[in-house]
Amino acid sequence: MRQVFFQLFWGAVAVIGAAAVAVWVRQGVSDQELLANVAKAEDFWRGIVTGGGWPWWSPHFLQGTSLAFAWGTVATSAVALIFSSAFGVLIGSKAAVAVVVIAGGGGMFCFLRRWAGSERAAVIGAAVYLVFPSVLTRAVDAEHFVVVVSMAVLPWVFWALTGFLRRGTGYSALVAGAWTALLLLAYGKTAVMALPVLLVFGCVEYFQQPRGGRPDWWRLGIFAAVAGLLGVVPNLPALREAGFVAMFEFGPFEGWQRAFSTKSALSWFDRSGVLGAGMDAGFAPSTLNGGTYLGLVGAAVLVAAMLRGLLHSCETGRRARLMLVFALGMFWLSFGPRSVFGGHFEFLGLSAGAADFAPAIAWFLLGAQVWIVFQLVPPGWPFSRWVAGLAALGYLFVPGFRLIEWMPLYGNIRAPFDFYQVTGAVCVVAAVALAAACLLDGIRTAWVRRVAAVVLVILMVLDQGVYAVPMAEERLPREVWEDFNAAQEFLKSAPVAGRVYPFSGRYFYLMTPWISGRPLSSEAFNNYLQQRGVAVLQGTAFLDDTHLETCLRISGVAYLLVDKSDPDTAQALQKRLRALFPVAFENGNFVVLEVKEPLGSGFLARDIVQASDNSPVNALAALGGATHNLAMLEMPGAPAGLAGLQGRVEEGRIIAVEGRVMDEGRPFLPLKGGMERYQTARFEAPGEAGWLVFNEAWHPDWKAYVDGKSVPVTRAMLAFSAVETDGGSPVFFRFEQPWWYDWCAWGAVAGWIGVLAVGVAGAWRKRS
Secondary structure: OHHHHHHHHHHHHHHHHHHHHHHHHOOOOOOOOHHHHHHHHHHHHHHHHHHOOOOOEEOOOOOOEEOHHHHHHHHHHHHHHHHHHHHOHHHHHHHHHHHHHHHHHHHHHHHHHHHHOOHHHHHHHHHHHHOOHHHHHHHHHOOOHHHHHHHHHHHHHHHHHHHHHHHOOHHHHHHHHHHHHHHHHHOHHHHHHHHHHHHHHHHHHHHHOOHHHOOOHHHHHHHHHHHHHHHHHHHHHHHHHOOOEOOOOOOOHHHHHHHOOOOOHHHHOOHHHOOOOOOOOOOHHHOOOOOOOOOHHHHHHHHHHHHOOHHHHOHHHHHHHHHHHHHHHHHHHOOOOOOHHHHHHHHHHOOOOOOOHHHHHHHHHHHHHHHHHHHHOOOOOOOHHHHHHHHHHHHHHOOHHHHHOOOOOHHHOOOOOHHHHHHHHHHHHHHHHHHHHHHHHOOOOHHHHHHHHHHHHHHHHHHHHHHHHHHHOOOOOHHHHHHHHHHHHHHHHOOOOOEEEEEOOOOHHHHHHHHOOOOEOOOOOOHHHOEHHHHHHHHHHOOOHHHHHHHHHHOOEEEEEEEOOOOOOOHHHHHHHHHHOOEEEEOOOEEEEEOOOOOOOEEEEOOEEEEOOOOHHHHHHHHHHHHOOOEEEEOOOOOOOOOOEEEEEEOOEEEEOOOOOOOOOOOOEEOOEEEOOOOEEEEOOOOOOEEEEEOOOOOOOEEEEEOOEEEOOEEEOOOEEEEEEOOOOOEEEEEOOOHHHHHHHHHHHHHHHHHHHHHHHHHHHHHO
């Protein structure tokens, strides 16, 4: 009977999921990130197919960018690619989201059944997970697919760790290591943020086992080796590449951290942003999107369990207590650069336009957090009240994130509220399910207990299901998508070859390389992964109209794609661009502007200025020189008699070579040729001497060859590569990553094949 119930439960979930996808698909494309994930997955796959090996460079985005970071989301990309290939981009991507969310619910079910031994808690946990606001917000509102996948994997990691630490076999170590690695490959940032919880959970589970039942050290070694080989090793190249990309170096990083961090527990009960209405914008990112909403029913369950002392009186309750400790700890870290108390006062400073009751509720919830801390400390501990008091003081006044920010990888976390909204949310689901099971176990009559469980789940669905409403709402008018495709058709057949520079805060434009065949010079999606030199040059260019035109010309940008109806593309910016560039194509929602005389993928510079370094202060000199046909090259100690040398750059200014007057440079000459594959480019012989500037983003692994012989590559204009040429031979560029990059990739792939083979064999043997 129980097996039939489980089959009916998951069958109903699958049917409801399919119906939800059918409704969601009818709304068409959205303005959020789902298509961007598909575009990046497609890029990585095409790099494999066309290059005949692992691609480490893509010419299609950000003026060229490293693909080492793709390994941090390669599992997510694989899911997106499989579904979009099978069912089409629109249906497949949304079906992938639904399947992943259901898989996360399955993981929660299996974890709670194994860890707590309670099938009632397992069913409630699965149901709560499927409609939990943090999950639905990321899945159907913001469409953060990488987060959705990593949230789905996390319960399975808990499940695998529990099995390993209780059984201690080599096979269970293999399974636990593989699931941990999969979390690293689903979204590396989530794995880093979940690491504190996973470490503490592992230690608690390890020491709770009888001494003779704990895993041996060599089995712990198997777990670490498998997780390292399968998850850490393929991400090692990204650690090196992080030194070349912009990351958050040129953005308002501290401002982002402050904005995208928690400020008040008010968001626990702020259903649909009702309580936070009127708050200043600095508060909105962390509360009004539902990512922090706890749920009124779930909160009532937790409070009832604490008031009745169930978190200390039974084994299931103690497990709920541990998950609640994890959730509160993640909430503490989610305040980012501030303490909980400091965040509360920042909230008060932002609440001038909010309803009068909002600050009052926030004060009450600040005190409620102290009460929760006291409830979580076991009363049987020695000096329990003193321990609780010290814990509450530390919780209120110590900024937890500051304690770990100095560690590698944690310092680049731009949105600390993800500690709670991702890892903490999974822990909350588990805590609510376990606490509900404790409360239901107190009902003696079996049929009343079953009815109460069903009613509880229905109330939670009604409370939290409001965050699934975006599935039935048209997020992007159909005419916008139709006009975008019309603009792409123009770009596909437009006469001038070159890149596209998009102006849009929406993300569907990342499909441009696959529809029109033209690479993008910039993007809003992963702009922090742009190569540092290009990021500096583009950012500086917008300070002046002339410099902007120059930057686009030397970058090989042929057209600007302007999303006219996008609320994030300011009208003042659109007017500025229209005044600078003629209209090549226009419809109701998009305008394509044409750049005057773009220089393609490479050009010949016959006159140069010399710079001693590539500091950002030289960006104005690079653009100013290029405006007058002078290419700035990084050549410390260049001789004064160097052919074509017109001046030097000192403290960001161009100064003429001593003894001569600086003249206007001879015009840059566009060259035939360009990118041939993902990692190679070829240019025909220029016909005269000078410097061939290759405007793919500068990276030290770009090498150049003339007549089969390697020639030195010089950094040009901060952002590009250049080689000196006599004009008589073609020039060949190749991206040559370090040898160990491929070893990392192949080692991980071989490891996954081996682990899967062992896993299948073990499962078959167990079944037999």
